[in-house]
Amino acid sequence: xxxxxxxxxxxxxxxxxxxxxxxxxxxxxxxxxxxxxxxxxxxxxxxxxxxxxxxxxxxxxxxxxxxxxxxxxxxxxxxxxxxxxxxxxxxxxxxxxxxxxxxxxxxxxxxxxxxxxxxxxxxxxxxxxxxxxxxxxxxxxxxxxxxxxxxxxxxxxxxxxxxxxxxxxxxxxxxxxxxxxxxxxxxxxxxxxxxxxxxxxxxxxxxxxxxxxxxxxxxxxxxxxxxxxxxxxxxxxxxxxxx
Amino acid sequence: xxxxxxxxxxxxxxxxxxxxxxxxxxxxxxxxxxxxxxxxxxxxxxxxxxxxxxxxxxxxxxxxxxxxxxxxxxxxxxxxxxxxxxxxxxxxxxxxxxxxxxxxxxxxxxxxxxxxxxxxxxxxxxxxxxxxxxxxxxxxxxxxxxxxxxxxxxxxxxxxxxxxxxxxxxxxxxxxxxxxxxxxxxxxxxxxxxxxxxxxxxxxxxxxxxxxxxxxxxxxxxxxxxxxxxxx
Numbered sequence: 473x474x475x476x477x478x479x480x481x482x483x484x485x486x487x488x489x490x491x492x493x494x495x496x497x498x499x500x501x502x503x504x505x506x507x508x509x510x511x512x513x514x515x516x517x518x519x520x521x522x523x524x525x526x527x528x529x530x531x532x533x534x535x536x537x538x539x540x541x542x543x544x545x546x547x548x549x550x551x552x553x554x555x556x557x558x559x560x561x562x563x564x565x566x567x568x569x570x571x572x573x574x575x576x577x578x579x580x581x582x583x584x585x586x587x588x589x590x591x592x593x594x595x596x597x598x599x600x601x602x603x604x605x606x607x608x609x610x611x612x613x614x615x616x617x618x619x620x621x622x623x624x625x626x627x628x629x630x631x632x633x634x635x636x637x638x639x640x641x642x643x644x645x646x647x648x649x650x651x652x653x654x655x656x657x658x659x660x661x662x663x664x665x666x667x668x669x670x671x672x673x674x675x676x677x678x679x680x681x682x683x684x685x686x687x688x689x690x691x692x693x694x695x696x697x698x699x700x701x702x703x704x705x706x707x708x709x710x711x712x713x714x715x
Numbered sequence: 716x717x718x719x720x721x722x723x724x725x726x727x728x729x730x731x732x733x734x735x736x737x738x739x740x741x742x743x744x745x746x747x748x749x750x751x752x753x754x755x756x757x758x759x760x761x762x763x764x765x766x767x768x769x770x771x772x773x774x775x776x777x778x779x780x781x782x783x784x785x786x787x788x789x790x791x792x793x794x795x796x797x798x799x800x801x802x803x804x805x806x807x808x809x810x811x812x813x814x815x816x817x818x819x820x821x822x823x824x825x826x827x828x829x830x831x832x833x834x835x836x837x838x839x840x841x842x843x844x845x846x847x848x849x850x851x852x853x854x855x856x857x858x859x860x861x862x863x864x865x866x867x868x869x870x871x872x873x874x875x876x877x878x879x880x881x882x883x884x885x886x887x888x889x890x891x892x893x894x895x896x897x898x899x900x901x902x903x904x905x906x907x908x909x910x911x912x913x914x915x916x917x918x919x920x921x922x923x924x925x926x927x928x929x930x931x932x933x934x935x936x937x938x939x940x941x942x943x944x945x946x947x
Contacts, residue, residue, distance in 0.1 A: 485809065485811055486809035486811035487809065487810055489808070489809075489814070489836070489840070490807050490808035490810070490839065490840040490843075493840035493841065493844065494840050494843055495844075497841065497844035497848065498844055498848065501844075501852070501873050501877065504873035504876070505855070505866060505869040505870050505873050506866070506869055507869065508868060508873055509865040509866075509868035509872070511872060512868060512872045592867060592868055696770065709859065709860040710859075
């Protein structure tokens with residue numbers, strides 16, 4: 473009779489295929505890190521357009537160049553265009569409240585620029601339409617002593633800021649159209665900020681209030697370590713091509 | 716106590732995974748599923764729109780990722796209690812002729828796996844490697860200041876695609892486990908039915924019981940009826 477529990481063999485026989493698989497995959501990972509930027513670029517140009525037209529929605533799970541939707545609160549806030557009001561207050565001659573229709577009636581500006589996120593993704597040639605932030609500020613009249621502008625979102629948590637000089641740039645707009653249609657709730661609609669020369673976190677979504685202040689008040693992510701001046705390619709330790 | 720009966724004794728449940736092995740498995744499972752869920756909430760477009768709360772989700776994801784290797788490393792280092800786990804790792808590493816038989820459709824039904832079949836071995840090898848790759852690229856993404864932009868993009872690229880691979884492998888692993896309640900019990904309680912071990916891991920059965928697992932002619936397990944799982 474054989475013993476009931478013989479000792480385990482000290483060293484199982486056979487070839488170490490497991491180790492080879494592991495080492496091979498580590499090699500694939502290392503090559504991927506070194507060449508991934510080029511492969512990603514190639515995929516964006518070849519497969520990206522196919523995935524973008526994919527009707528099943530599964531393509532959205534693949535990591536391709538498109539917007540990734542970020543919200544710092546639990547859900548996407550929604551407000552209809554009819555209910556929407558943009559408040560301008562703080563160091564102004566007279567606080568104003570603009571309706572969606574009033575914004576639309578102001579002189580429009582079109583911008584077609586890349587959208588660059590500080591986490592690395594970039595969407596090329598995004599078409600925006602809106603009004604210049606400078607024009608909105610002028611509706612209220614900026615008072616003496618004003619140095620900066622602070623934005624709050626109607627998601628109840630997100631804030632951002634710009635210096636007055638940055639806010640008056642021609643490529644900083646209060647946007648209501650994206651790619652030819654009204655800005656959707658997921659994209660920050662009905663009205664959001666678009667700060668073209670800076671990383672995406674500056675382009676506050678669900679714009680609620682613009683407050684003119686005497687100094688820059690750091691915003692949501694800036695309190696969590698991001699740079700206050702978020703120039704694309706010249707901040708946050710990144711050197712992306714300027715948008 | 717010897718078992719010198721003329722007929723085979725009633726089969727006792729067999730010890731398959733000890734406490735260390737199960738602790739390592741379930742701790743890693745909880746961390747891994749947390750990582751998959753929070754990772755999806757951060758980066759899978761449609762899911763991230765549902766969850767939000769990026770700051771919290773990101774913190775949980777990074778913490779779970781940093782803790783991920785800890786259970787495995789502890790299991791490997793425990794001098795006495797880690798012995799069975801180390802033996803498992805060694806056995807998972809080694810492939811023999813039987814594993815080749817298992818992997819070929821034509822010869823799959825003749826394979827006689829030991830403690831692990833070739834599919835389990837490949838899954839383990841893939842997840843071990845992917846774990847290391849995800850850990851390293853994850854650290855690179857967490858501390859990006861130290862790396863050139865191209866390398867960062869490369870790390871993002873690798874982290875993204877390996878994540879999809881891990882999600883598929885883990886899904887397969889869970890599906891197979893749910894389809895085989897005996898196997899699941901082995902990892903949950905540590906013990907398995909002898910009949911299951913004899914049928915699915917005959918050479919392991921022979922090793923731990925000292926009895927032959929040959930199928931007797933005419934026994935319920937003896938023919939290749941539809942019970943056998945199709946290859947793949």
